[in-house]
């Protein structure tokens with residue numbers, strides 16, 4: 001079982017560290033040949049418009065779409081969630097997502113005054129202990145379509161974590177807080193799919 005971290009831009013090293021701590025074999029994915037051998041993929045935080053441009057110029061965008069469609073387990077944090085969203089509001093001109101998650105996200109939804117904040121979230125799917133969530137110019141999920149499920153909401157009801165089959169997305173960054181439950185949950189999807197194959 002090999003897990004990839006999309007390593008075009010952003011905090012891919014932090015994700016690779018968490019995944020290795022949890023016992024996974026991790027490779028950095030920058031080329032279609034690398035994507036072809038992974039059993040799961042993490043798309044890190046960073047800057048979604050840059051990641052989009054690099055994915056297209058590295059010839060990765062279409063292979064990524066194809067593998068997402070074929071059921072590859074993928075976990076996206078922040079910019080990674082934006083990449084996985086079917087629809088993106090406040091994108092830059094020409095910015096494309098990969099899609100897969102039946103959601104509409106809004107980039108930089110928390111505004112310039114409060115670009116970063118931390119809060120504790122109740123996420124019953126991950127157990128009773130709250131998840132400490134760090135938001136860094138994060139997106140918000142403005143609407144969740146019928147194929148997707150909200151996993152976590154802020155106190156004001158805004159959705160910040162979603163799941164759809166093998167796809168998982170969070171507006172925040174578990175990879176920098178020592179929170180491993182999202183990565184464990186993602187790895188359990190990878191394991192289940194690998195065993196079923």
Ligand SMILES: NC(=O)CC[C@H](N)C(=O)O
Nearest residue numbers: 045046047048078079137
């Ligand atoms: N921390 C992040 O990943 C920020 C996301 C960034 N604002 C974007 O639009 O892609």
